Amino acid sequence: MxxxxxxxxxxxxxxxxxxxxxxxxxxxxxxxxxxxxxxxxGNAGLITPSDSLPLPAPGVLSKGLAWLMDPASPLYIRPRLDWDLITWLWRFRAAANTRTFRQHLSLLQVLSRYSLDLMKQMVAEENIACHFQQQGLLIMYRTTGAWQEGQKLAQQVAEFGVTYEVWSSEQVMTRMPQARPQVVGGIYYAMDAHVDPAxxxxxxxxxxxxxxxxxxxxxxxxxxxxxxxxxxxxxxxxxxxxxxxxxxxxxxxxxxxxxxxxxxxxIQPAKGYSITVQRPEGFPELPLILDEAKVGVTPMGDRLRFAGTLELAGHSLAITPRRVMAIRRAVTRYLDVDPDAQPLVELWRGLRPCTPDxxxxxxxxxxxxxxxxxxxxxxxxxxxxxxxxxxxxxxxxxxxxxxxxxxxxxxxx
Ligand SMILES: Cc1cc2nc3c(=O)[nH]c(=O)nc-3n(C[C@H](O)[C@H](O)[C@H](O)COP(=O)(O)OP(=O)(O)OC[C@H]3O[C@@H](n4cnc5c(N)ncnc54)[C@H](O)[C@@H]3O)c2cc1C
Missing domain, CATH: 3.50.50.60 (FAD/NAD(P)-binding domain)
Structure with missing residues (x-):
C-alpha cells in the first residue's frame, strides 16, 4: 500500500x-x-465508554412516537416521504429490541474503551493541546423513574467493566453546586473523559x-x-x-x-445543536448529561458547552430556533445556570452520521x-x-x- x-x-x-x-x-x-x-x-466532546449505547434502544420508538410531532423534543423526525428514511426507520425498529441492544452495547463498549486508550496515547505522544481531561461524567436525573432506569443501565454497562457510583442529590450538590434542588440524584462514571473536539x-x-x-x-x-x-x-x-x-x-x-x-x-444525518458560552465563575471541571432532556454539558477551558437534540431532517443545516430554545430551557431545569445570561461564544449545529442498528x-x-x-x-x-x-x-x-x-x-x- x-x-x-x-x-x-x-x-x-x-x-x-x-x-x-x-x-x-x-x-x-x-x-x-x-x-x-x-x-x-462543535459537538459535546464527551469521550464516554459509559454512555456508549446503541441509539435503537428498547422503548425508544414508543417514546419517539410521542416526541415525533413535537419540534421541541429531544428526538424529532421531520415527516416526509423519503424512501431511504423509511427503510432506515424500518431497520431501526428491527434493532430496537433487548437482545440486539445488549449485543450492540457490548460491541460499542469494546470499541469505545479501545479508542479512549488510544486517544490518551495520541494526546500525550503528540502533545495535542485540546483540553483532554479524564474527570469522569455525571449523569443527573430529575425523576426517580429515570434515575432507576439509569441504575439498571449502569448495572448492564458494569458487566463490561465500567465502574459507576450512584450519588444522592446531596452528593450531586457537593460536586456540582450549581445543581437545582429538583435533581433527585446522579450516576457518576469515573472512567470517562472530555475534550475540546475542534x-x-x-x-x-x-x-x-x-x-x-x-x-x-x-x-x-x-x-x-x-x-x-x-x-x-x-x-x-x-x-x-x-x-x-x-x-x-x-x-x-x-x-x-x-x-x-x-x-x-x-446512514441518516441526525442534526444536533450546541451553544457555547463563557464559563460561569466556579463551574466545576465535571461534564454532565442531563438525562431526561438528553443534553450534554461540557466545560472546555474558559468556555462551557451545552449540546443536544437529535433531528432526522435530511442534510439541511437550517437552525430551528425552537430546538435551540429547548436546550436552553432544559439546562435551567437542572442547573442554576442560564445560558442566555452568559456571553455567547458560538451557536452551532452539526449532522451526526447515524446507522439504523x-x-x-x-x-x-x-x-x-x-x-x-x-x-x-x-x-x-x-x-x-x-x-x-x-x-x-x-x-x-x-x-x-x-x-x-x-x-x-x-x-x-
Ligand atoms: C450536537 C452533537 C453533539 C455530539 N456530542 C458527541 C460527544 O459528546 N461525544 C461523541 O463521541 N460524539 C459526539 N457527537 C457525534 C460526533 O460529533 C460525530 O459522530 C463525529 O464528529 C463524526 O465524525 P466524522 O469524521 O465521521 O464526520 P464529520 O466530522 O462530519 O467529518 C466529515 C467531513 O467530511 C467532509 N466531506 C463531506 N463530503 C465531502 C466531499 N464530497 N469531499 C470532501 N470532503 C467532504 C465534511 O466537510 C466533513 O468535514 C455529537 C454530535 C453532535 C451533532
Missing part, C-alpha cells in the same frame, strides 16, 4: 490519516471545507502535516476513477488524486460518495475492495475516532485489528 486518499477531515478522517502516516504510508487527506468543518467541530481534530491535523501528510482542504470530492474493480483515483474540484486505496470518512455525507460506487449505505460501518466496500468505509458513528464519533482510525489503518495494511471488527462490516445491510 503506497498511497491512500482519505476523504473527510473530521475526527475519523484525521485519526485514520494519523495511523496510516505513522505506518509510513503516503496519505492525502481531502476535505471540502476546513479541517473539522463537519460534526467534529482542537483535537485541528491539533491532529497539524501533526499530520509534520508527518508528511498532504492536507487538501477546500477540495470537494466529486467522483472516482475506476478500473478493473478497483478505484484508481479521486476526482475533486482541484484535480484528480491518484490512489492505491481510498477511505470514505465523510461523516453524514458518506452515503452520497458511496452511491457513486454503486453502494447504498444506510447503532453500530458504525468500518470495513471494505463489497464492490471495490480497495475502498474502506469509516463512518456511521452517530453520537459516538469523538469517543470512537482514534480506535476507528487505527482499525482502518490495520485493515489497509493487512494487519489483524486488535479488536473484532466483523460486526461493523459494510455487508451486514
Amino acid at each position: 503506497s498511497s491512500v486518499v482519505v476523504i473527510g477531515g473530521g475526527v475519523i478522517g484525521v485519526c485514520t490519516a494519523y495511523y496510516l502516516a505513522k505506518a509510513g504510508v503516503k496519505v492525502t487527506l481531502v476535505e471540502q471545507g476546513e479541517v473539522a468543518a463537519g460534526s467534529s467541530y 482542537r483535537f481534530v485541528q491539533g491532529t491535523a497539524q501533526r499530520l502535516v509534520n508527518m508528511g501528510v498532504t492536507l487538501a482542504t477546500h477540495t470537494e470530492v466529486l467522483d472516482f476513477e475506476r478500473k478493473s474493480g478497483r478505484v484508481r483515483g479521486v476526482h475533486t474540484t482541484r484535480g484528480t488524486f491518484p490512489a492505491d486505496a481510498v477511505v470514505l470518512a465523510a461523516g453524514a455525507w458518506t452515503p452520497l460518495l458511496a452511491r457513486r460506487l454503486g453502494v447504498s449505505l444506510p 447503532g453500530l458504525p460501518l468500518i470495513g471494505r466496500l463489497p464492490t471495490y475492495n480497495n475502498v474502506v468505509v469509516a463512518s456511521g458513528h452517530c453520537m459516538l464519533g469523538m469517543t470512537q475516532g482514534p480506535g476507528t482510525g487505527r482499525i482502518v489503518a490495520d485493515l489497509l495494511l493487512e494487519r489483524p485489528p486488535e479488536i473484532d471488527v466483523h460486526p461493523f462490516r459494510v455487508e451486514r445491510f
